[in-house]
Amino acid sequence: MFRFALASIVTGLLSCASAAGALAQSAPILPPYQGVYQPVGVDEIGIWQEDDEGERRLAASPLVIRDERLTSYVKDVLCSAVGEDRCSATRVYIMREPTFNATMSPNGTMRVFSGLLLRMRSEAELAAILGHEFGHFESRHSLNIFKSQRRGTDLLAWGALLASMSPSYDVRRNYRNLEISVYGNLFRYKRDQEREADTLGIVYLNNSNLRPQAASEVWQNLMGEIEASANSRGLSRPRFNAVAFTASHPPEGERAAYLSQLASPEGASRDDGAARYQEVLSTWLPMFLDDQIKLNDFGASEYIIESLARNGWTATLWFARGELYRTRGNQRDLVNAAQFYANAIGMDANLAEAYRGLGLSLLKTNNMTDGEAALRRYLELNPDADDAMMIRLMVPTENSQ
Amino acid sequence: MKDKFRSIALLASFIFLVSSPAIAQERSAVRQGFELAPNSGKRILVFRPSISVGAQSTGGMFEPNAEWTDQARENLQVALDALQSRLGNEVIVAPEAFGEDARNLQEHMALFSAVSQAVIEYQFFVGNRLPTKKRDNREDVFDWSLGEGVADLPGAEGADYGLFIYNRDAYGSTGRKILQVLAAFGPGLAVQSGEHVGYAGLVDLRTGDLLWLNADGAMGGDPREVDGSQKRARQLLEEFPGSDIEAE
Numbered sequence: 024m025f026r027f028a029l030a031s032i033v034t035g036l037l038s039c040a041s042a043a044g045a046l047a048q049s050a051p052i053l054p055p056y057q058g059v060y061q062p063v064g065v066d067e068i069g070i071w072q073e074d075d076e077g078e079r080r081l082a083a084s085p086l087v088i089r090d091e092r093l094t095s096y097v098k099d100v101l102c103s104a105v106g107e108d109r110c111s112a113t114r115v116y117i118m119r120e121p122t123f124n125a126t127m128s129p130n131g132t133m134r135v136f137s138g139l140l141l142r143m144r145s146e147a148e149l150a151a152i153l154g155h156e157f158g159h160f161e162s163r164h165s166l167n168i169f170k171s172q173r174r175g176t177d178l179l180a181w182g183a184l185l186a187s188m189s190p191s192y193d194v195r196r197n198y199r200n201l202e203i204s205v206y207g208n209l210f211r212y213k214r215d216q217e218r219e220a221d222t223l224g225i226v227y228l229n230n231s232n233l234r235p236q237a238a239s240e241v242w243q244n245l246m247g248e249i250e251a252s253a254n255s256r257g258l259s260r261p262r263f264n265a266v267a268f269t270a271s272h273p274p275e276g277e278r279a280a281y282l283s284q285l286a287s288p289e290g291a292s293r294d295d296g297a298a299r300y301q302e303v304l305s306t307w308l309p310m311f312l313d314d315q316i317k318l319n320d321f322g323a324s325e326y327i328i329e330s331l332a333r334n335g336w337t338a339t340l341w342f343a344r345g346e347l348y349r350t351r352g353n354q355r356d357l358v359n360a361a362q363f364y365a366n367a368i369g370m371d372a373n374l375a376e377a378y379r380g381l382g383l384s385l386l387k388t389n390n391m392t393d394g395e396a397a398l399r400r401y402l403e404l405n406p407d408a409d410d411a412m413m414i415r416l417m418v419p420t421e422n423s424q
Numbered sequence: 425m426k427d428k429f430r431s432i433a434l435l436a437s438f439i440f441l442v443s444s445p446a447i448a449q450e451r452s453a454v455r456q457g458f459e460l461a462p463n464s465g466k467r468i469l470v471f472r473p474s475i476s477v478g479a480q481s482t483g484g485m486f487e488p489n490a491e492w493t494d495q496a497r498e499n500l501q502v503a504l505d506a507l508q509s510r511l512g513n514e515v516i517v518a519p520e521a522f523g524e525d526a527r528n529l530q531e532h533m534a535l536f537s538a539v540s541q542a543v544i545e546y547q548f549f550v551g552n553r554l555p556t557k558k559r560d561n562r563e564d565v566f567d568w569s570l571g572e573g574v575a576d577l578p579g580a581e582g583a584d585y586g587l588f589i590y591n592r593d594a595y596g597s598t599g600r601k602i603l604q605v606l607a608a609f610g611p612g613l614a615v616q617s618g619e620h621v622g623y624a625g626l627v628d629l630r631t632g633d634l635l636w637l638n639a640d641g642a643m644g645g646d647p648r649e650v651d652g653s654q655k656r657a658r659q660l661l662e663e664f665p666g667s668d669i670e671a672e
Binding site: 085 | 488534
């Protein structure tokens with residue numbers, strides 16, 4: 024009898040989850056704007072209040088980059104994607120966090136990671152990601168996930184109770200199966216929500232003044248980066264179309280494919296705002312690249328630097344590449360690093376940090392004279408550097424004065 | 425693109441039955457040599473309490489409830505004000521902070537929460553012991569500090585001590601209660617319904633030393649009600665140095 028009860032519950036849950044996760048694959052249209060949204064019902068009001076407390080803490084967090092120009096620029100990009108009326112419901116916070124991510128929480132708090140800004144190449148690409156996040160907000164995905172998790176765990180609690188009342192091997196096995204199908208459904212439900220947000224994101228972009236084809240390019244680029252990272256670590260080639268049991272998002276290959284299909288062909292000739300984007304980001308690149316290099320992911324960092332250099336190498340990029348090679352620190356890397364620093368100095372003769380890296384690389388490859396000269400130049404350019412005392416110890420003549 | 429880790433942790437932890445016994449009792453401690461005489465004219469700065477009240481779903485998830493949280497915040501504030509006279513010293517509410525001050529305050533709130541969690545986890549309840557704190561535990565020494573940075577907190581210059589308060593309630597939902605009863609009568613399993621955790625700590629605003637900490641993993645009194653919140657406030661502040669609030 025218990026077995027029958029379990030089986031019917033499982034069937035009920037499966038059908039309910041798949042109905043909720045059904046994706047509209049037909050040609051998407053922009054849903055009408057509902058006006059400023061306020062939470063409804065105990066659960067949603069409760070979640071919003073928790074989120075308001077969270078935002079209060081976030082606003083005072085040391086991880087937030089408090090730069091008005093950068094923040095308002097990112098907000099403008101969001102507005103240009105989703106429209107002025109929609110975007111007025113959001114607050115944007117730029118987080119200093121060197122990974123590829125952005126999140127949107129239920130009350131309209133958008134967190135944009137610096138690692139995302141480093142990887143995007145144009146306003147259109149950034150707008151694709153921000154539009155996706157806004158899609159989660161507009162469709163109230165956090166609330167739905169909360170409810171589905173509650174349904175799932177409630178069901179498992181009852182299932183465990185029933186199973187423990189009849190301790191036979193069969194019943195226990197049925198309970199295990201129930202657990203696996205509930206967990207599997209919760210993960211699949213999340214992936215379906217990501218697909219829905221992707222669809223909404225591309226609809227916003229189709230209706231904006233930006234080039235919607237950029238959405239697919241984001242994922243193609245990310246696949247390039249993941250592959251470069253795996254290659255440099257000697258791992259096997261990642262599979263971009265396999266869905267793991269616990270995967271929170273659809274695989275990158277699938278996303279790139281359906282986003283390129285859904286992008287409106289008329290939009291292909293639109294501006295993607297690459298020049299404006301690079302101009303705003305240029306002052307932030309040194310910091311973002313430095314954070315990325317410290318992740319100790321050689322292949323990915325090299326891929327990012329090289330893809331930024333597609334528009335031409337700059338002193339900042341040569342310097343970052345020098346830092347990347349010097350941080351890995353094999354003798355062969357130091358020789359390359361010295362060359363990259365020299366290139367950076369060739370473009371900007373006052374780049375103090377490049378002299379430091381050059382000097383340290385040359386000293387380690389036993390080129391003492393040139394190395395000390397570079398370090399001396401570093402101290403001339405930046406006498407109050409944090410490490411000035413330490414560097415002085417490496418320069419004999421400076422030391423004896 | 426969010427909640428990836430949260431959901432995995434959730435699935436791994438929540439489902440069922442016996443909840444963690446880590447903070448299933450109550451304990452308090454006072455720093456050696458610290459005495460706060462009644463009516464000694466000291467001023468105590470109260471920081472914004474962290475309060476959340478909600479329900480516990482059948483499967484054990486926390487379901488936030490804004491209405492209850494608002495009521496509890498209001499009631500507890502009234503109850504704390506009423507207790508003020510019994511604390512034996514003057515109580516002032518920390519001013520609203522802006523800009524750099526707000527960031528500093530936020531960091532210290534997080535620091536207090538981390539330190540008090542460490543005390544509760546590693547000193548109050550036997551089981552886990554930090555290697556560096558083993559001797560303190562044996563000799564009953566209570567020695568924890570937030571550092572001298574607390575002296576720069578907004579409002580600290582006009583006060584001697586800072587009081588931090590944390591309170592979290594999850595009331596068992598109807599489903600949880602039915603599960604509890606059926607599990608007890610059927611297979612005879614113990615399902616915990618509801619969770620009422622709170623702690624309060626007093627910090628010296630010159631040295632940053634933690635002077636007093638009171639933690640309770642099963643508090644009484646319903647902060648959603650006026651009467652209940654008075655009992656709750658008394659329990660949060662029981663055995664407060666220099667007060668006449670006794671253990672209940």
